[in-house]
Amino acid sequence: MLPSMGEPTQKATAERILDAAEALFAKRGYDGTSLADVTDRVGIRGPSLYNHFKNKRELYTAMLARRLDPFFELLDNLVATPPSAARSQDSLESMLRHHVAHPNLARLIQHAALAEGDQLELLIERWYRPFFERVGKLFPELTSVSDAQAADAAAVIMGFNNMILGYVTLAPLHGRLLDLDFSKERTVESYLRFLTKP
Amino acid sequence: MLPSMGEPTQKATAERILDAAEALFAKRGYDGTSLADVTDRVGIRGPSLYNHFKNKRELYTAMLARRLDPFFELLDNLVATPPSAARSQDSLESMLRHHVAHPNLARLIQHAALAEGDQLELLIERWYRPFFERVGKLFPELTSVSDAQAADAAAVIMGFNNMILGYVTLAPLHGRLLDLDFSKERTVESYLRFLTKP
Numbered sequence: 291m292l293p294s295m296g297e298p299t300q301k302a303t304a305e306r307i308l309d310a311a312e313a314l315f316a317k318r319g320y321d322g323t324s325l326a327d328v329t330d331r332v333g334i335r336g337p338s339l340y341n342h343f344k345n346k347r348e349l350y351t352a353m354l355a356r357r358l359d360p361f362f363e364l365l366d367n368l369v370a371t372p373p374s375a376a377r378s379q380d381s382l383e384s385m386l387r388h389h390v391a392h393p394n395l396a397r398l399i400q401h402a403a404l405a406e407g408d409q410l411e412l413l414i415e416r417w418y419r420p421f422f423e424r425v426g427k428l429f430p431e432l433t434s435v436s437d438a439q440a441a442d443a444a445a446v447i448m449g450f451n452n453m454i455l456g457y458v459t460l461a462p463l464h465g466r467l468l469d470l471d472f473s474k475e476r477t478v479e480s481y482l483r484f485l486t487k488p
Numbered sequence: 489m490l491p492s493m494g495e496p497t498q499k500a501t502a503e504r505i506l507d508a509a510e511a512l513f514a515k516r517g518y519d520g521t522s523l524a525d526v527t528d529r530v531g532i533r534g535p536s537l538y539n540h541f542k543n544k545r546e547l548y549t550a551m552l553a554r555r556l557d558p559f560f561e562l563l564d565n566l567v568a569t570p571p572s573a574a575r576s577q578d579s580l581e582s583m584l585r586h587h588v589a590h591p592n593l594a595r596l597i598q599h600a601a602l603a604e605g606d607q608l609e610l611l612i613e614r615w616y617r618p619f620f621e622r623v624g625k626l627f628p629e630l631t632s633v634s635d636a637q638a639a640d641a642a643a644v645i646m647g648f649n650n651m652i653l654g655y656v657t658l659a660p661l662h663g664r665l666l667d668l669d670f671s672k673e674r675t676v677e678s679y680l681r682f683l684t685k686p
Contacts, residue, residue, distance in 0.1 A: 316602075317602065317603065317604075318517075318519065318520070318603070319516075319517065319520065319602075321516065321520065322516070322517065322519060322520045397602055399661070400598060400602065400657060400658070401602065402661075403657060403658050403659075403660045403661045404514075404515065404517075404595055404598065404599065404657060404660075405515065405516070406515075406660045410660055410661065410664075413661070414661065414664055414665055418661065418665055419665065422665060441668070441674055441675060441677075441678035442678045442681065442682070444662075444666040444668055444675070444678065445675075445678040445679045445681065445682040446682055447662075447666065448654070448655065448658070448662045448666070448679065449651050449679070449682045449683070451654070451658065451662070452650050452651045452653075452654025452655060452658055453647050453650045453651055453654070455650075455654065455658065456646075456649070456650025456651070456653065456654045457646065457650060459598060459601060459602060460598070460601050460646070460649065460650055460653065461601075462601045462602075462604045462608055463597070463600075463601045463608065463611070463612065463616065464642070464645075464646045464649070466608075466612055467612060467616055467617065467620060468642045468645065468646070470639070470642055476639055477639060477642070477643075479639075480639035480640045480642065480643040481643045481646065481647070483640065483643065484640070484643040484644055484646075484647045485647070
C-alpha cells in the first residue's frame with residue numbers, strides 16, 4: 291500500500307498529539323506541561339502542532355472533550371432506563387469502569403482540582419455541571435430533598451465521586467501498599483462490591 | 489521588647505520556609521516547585537534557605553514530617569483504647585478532622601501519587617506502611633481475613649482512604665459545584681455521617 295496523504299495523515303497526527311498531551315497533562319498537570327513537551331513526545335516540530343490546535347488551551351479542551359463527551363453518552367443511556375436499585379448499581383459500575391478504562395481522565399480532573407486554575411472552571415462549566423444533572427436523574431433520592439437534607443445529599447455525592455476518582459488517582463499509592471493492580475478484574479470487582487453495597 | 493536574636497529567629501525562619509514549601513508543593517507538586525519559588529514566597533535569599541535545609545529533598549521530607557508525624561501520635565492514641573464500633577467511628581472522624589485541619593497534607597499525598605516519583609516511595613516507606621499497620625490494629629476485621637477475602641479488605645481500605653483524602657483534594661471541584669465549604673462544621677458533620685454509617 292502507498293502511504294496515505296492529506297486528511298488521513300492529519301487525523302493520525304492530531305490523535306497522536308492528543309494522546310501525548312493526555313499522558314503529560316495527567317502526569318504533570320496543565321502548568322507543568324509545555325507544548326514543547328508535547329511535540330517532543332510525539333516527535334514532531336512545533337509548527338506541526340499549530341496546524342491542529344491553536345494554542346495550549348485549545349489542545350487541553352480537545353483532549354478533555356475526547357474523554358468526557360463519551361462519558362455523557364454513557365450517562366444519557368443509563369438515564370433513559372427506568373429508575374431502580376439495579377440501575378443505580380449499574381450507574382456506579384459504568385462510571386468506575388469508564389475511569390478504569392481511561393485512567394488519565396480521573397488524573398486530569400484531580401490535577402485541575404489541586405491547581406484551582408482556569409482548567410477547573412472549564413471542567414466544571416462545560417462538563418461537571420451537566421454531568422451532575424444526569425447524576426441527579428440517576429439518583430433521584432439525592433435531588434428531591436429538603437434544605438435540611440441538602441448537606442447530607444451533597445455528602446453522598448462527594449463520597450461516591452471521591453471513591454470513584456480516588457480509585458484511579460490514588461492507585462499508585464494503594465497498589466504498592468496493598469500489592470494490587472487497580473486495572474485487574476478481581477480488584478475492580480471487589481471494589482465494586484464495596485461501592486454498591488446497600 | 490527587643491527583637492530576639494539567634495536561635496529563636498532561626499526557628500522562625502525555618503517555620504516560615506516550611507509553611508511556604510508546604511503551600512507550594514501542595515498546589516504545584518514536587519517537580520512544579522523550585523527552591524527559588526520557596527525563597528521568593530518567604531522573602532529571603534537563596535543562601536538563607538540552605539542554612540536550614542540542605543536541599544529540596546530534605547526540605548520536602550521535613551515538611552512532610554511536620555504534618556505526618558503527629559498523625560501517627562493520633563493513631564497510636566486510638567490504638568491504645570479497646571476495639572469497639574465507637575472506636576472505629578472515632579478513628580475515621582479523627583483522620584478526617586486531621587486532614588480538614590491540615591488540608592495541604594492530602595494535597596501533597598495526592599500530588600505524589602499522581603507523579604509516581606521518588607516522593608511517593610518516601611511517603612510509602614517512611615509513613616504509609618507504618619500508618620497502615622496502625623489502621624490494621626484499629627480495624628482488626630480487615631486484617632484477620634483469609635486470602636479469598638484479602639481483595640475485599642483491600643477494597644474497604646482503599647474506599648475509606650479515597651473518601652478521606654478526596655474530601656480535601658476534590659474540595660475545589662465539589663465546593664463550586666455543590667456550593668459548600670469543606671471546612672465548615674456542618675459540611676464536615678454531614679460527611680462524617682456518610683463515612684461512618686454502618
